[in-house]
Amino acid sequence: MTSFAIEAKSLSRRFNAFTAVDSIDLAVETGQFFGFLGPNGAGKSTTIKMLTGLLAPTSGSIRILGQDLISNPVEVKRSIGVVPEGMALFGKLTASEYLHFVGRMYGLDKRTTAQRTEELLEFMSLADQPKKLIADYSHGMGKKLALAAAVIHGPKVLFLDEPFEGVDAIAAGTLKSMLQGMIARGATIFLTSHVLEIVERLCTHIAIIDRGHIVANGSLDELRAGVRTRLRSEAEDQTIDPSARLTLEEIFLSIVGTERGPTEHEQELAWLS
Numbered sequence: 001m002t003s004f005a006i007e008a009k010s011l012s013r014r015f016n017a018f019t020a021v022d023s024i025d026l027a028v029e030t031g032q033f034f035g036f037l038g039p040n041g042a043g044k045s046t047t048i049k050m051l052t053g054l055l056a057p058t059s060g061s062i063r064i065l066g067q068d069l070i071s072n073p074v075e076v077k078r079s080i081g082v083v084p085e086g087m088a089l090f091g092k093l094t095a096s097e098y099l100h101f102v103g104r105m106y107g108l109d110k111r112t113t114a115q116r117t118e119e120l121l122e123f124m125s126l127a128d129q130p131k132k133l134i135a136d137y138s139h140g141m142g143k144k145l146a147l148a149a150a151v152i153h154g155p156k157v158l159f160l161d162e163p164f165e166g167v168d169a170i171a172a173g174t175l176k177s178m179l180q181g182m183i184a185r186g187a188t189i190f191l192t193s194h195v196l197e198i199v200e201r202l203c204t205h206i207a208i209i210d211r212g213h214i215v216a217n218g219s220l221d222e223l224r225a226g227v228r229t230r231l232r233s234e235a236e237d238q239t240i241d242p243s244a245r246l247t248l249e250e251i252f253l254s255i256v257g258t259e260r261g262p263t264e265h266e267q268e269l270a271w272l273s
């Protein structure tokens, strides 16, 4: 039997009359590196917030590692790590104080917390200014700290909303190897990112959400085959050679970017010099 680390059924979220996420189904197998993509405003952050218990769904069900999130929120939250949109760090603490606080909150003993805090600060290159308050951190430094806090308890499932946004190339490389190491040791990772080259390199499975609906779901090869078949049958996009190996960017644009192609944009804002 397939074991799912993340399972959502008919998941919806409305904000007043607006439906941000519309009855989506997701099934992420244990050990998968799952990329959740979509245009701005498609519903990615709303979905991640629901999957991690930060936002109540309007309807639908969520199971994480086989446990119902709504009825077992504490147990589920113990087994997952999250870097949500906006991060929510405590500005008046130093990074070390913050990681100690988070580690203890997850129930780690003092010694383990201290050891992991030191290792994580070193790993994220945040150890050289120990007295600096988080409020004075740059955006990228805050992101790295949020990631360190999300993994200090060794979560089995990690949810990351735009983990590479604002992170420098050196840190991105470090972060990629950390995530790949977690996958090699059996964790499951669910991430959103607009950096499609990174998603293409890291993720084994991908879902694309557009205006609250899942419009593609599968392995990269399955998505590629689907787009290629459609392009062959419709011969709709002359800019893509259907026999070529499609990049994730081409797949993404073919699925969600077909309504307004780049040539249409060329005619617009003509007053800009």
Ligand SMILES: Nc1ncnc2c1ncn2[C@@H]1O[C@H](COP(=O)(O)OP(=O)(O)OP(=O)(O)O)[C@@H](O)[C@H]1O
Binding pocket: 015, 018, 020, 038, 039, 040, 041, 042, 043, 044, 045, 046, 047
């Ligand atoms: N609290 C809220 N109240 C009203 N509308 C909201 C709220 N949160 C999100 N939305 C709307 O829901 C839709 C989906 O937003 P969401 O943040 O999930 O998009 P996203 O895919 O993460 O976008 P991006 O890539 O730009 O971060 C958007 O239209 C957004 O304006």
